[in-house]
Amino acid sequence: MFFRSDKALPMSKHKSNSAPSLLGAGLTVTGDLSTEGEMQIDGTVEGNVHAGKLTVGAQARINGNLHAREVAIRGEVHGSIRADGVHLAQTAKVSGDIVWHNTFGVETGAYFNGQCKHSDKPFEATSAPPAPAASAFEAPHRSARLA
Numbered sequence: 001m002f003f004r005s006d007k008a009l010p011m012s013k014h015k016s017n018s019a020p021s022l023l024g025a026g027l028t029v030t031g032d033l034s035t036e037g038e039m040q041i042d043g044t045v046e047g048n049v050h051a052g053k054l055t056v057g058a059q060a061r062i063n064g065n066l067h068a069r070e071v072a073i074r075g076e077v078h079g080s081i082r083a084d085g086v087h088l089a090q091t092a093k094v095s096g097d098i099v100w101h102n103t104f105g106v107e108t109g110a111y112f113n114g115q116c117k118h119s120d121k122p123f124e125a126t127s128a129p130p131a132p133a134a135s136a137f138e139a140p141h142r143s144a145r146l147a
Contacts, residue, residue: 021051025059032064041075048079058091065096067123080114082122088112 020038023029027043034050041049042057047064054068060075071083073092081098088094090109097114098104099122106112 020053023060025057056092058089084122 018037020040021035023033023039023041023043023045025042028046029043030046032047032049033039033045036052038053038055039049039051040055040057041060041062043060045060045062045064049062049064049066049068051068053070054066054072056062056066056071056073056075056077058074061078062076063078065079066077066081066083068083070085070087071081072087072089073081073094074089075091076093077096079096081094081096081100083099084101085103086098086100087103087105088107088110090107092107093111095113098112098116099119100116101119101122104116104118
């Protein structure tokens with residue numbers, strides 16, 4: 001795991017008094033989603049997601065890019081991730097590049113196919129934005145299983 005202990009996520013200035021947004025397991029959304037608050041996705045999203053704090057549930061599948069201060073992945077993501085903090089649970093399956101700033105954690109058993117880069121400004125566009133990796137987890141010669 002990679003951690004920067006000298007900086008904590010400044011969550012106090014981003015707190016919201018509203019309840020988290022929840023997308024249930026039976027729901028499929030086509031289009032981009034955006035909130036400054038907290039969102040949990042347990043269904044399917046075909047589009048980009050922007051959130052203050054994002055949790056991708058174990059049954060979730062997202063085909064799009066993620067931008068959030070904090071991201072916890074338990075399900076499948078096909079697209080790039082840009083965040084201050086990223087956590088890949090053992091059930092995570094990520095196919096795409098990750099740009100992070102403060103913390104990056106990977107549990108044993110998580111699947112990650114892409115490039116990982118630390119950046120002081122993870123939300124700023126680069127000259128060539130990372131493209132999502134080719135679909136799926138059927139290419140064992142291009143993938144890595146963290147153990």
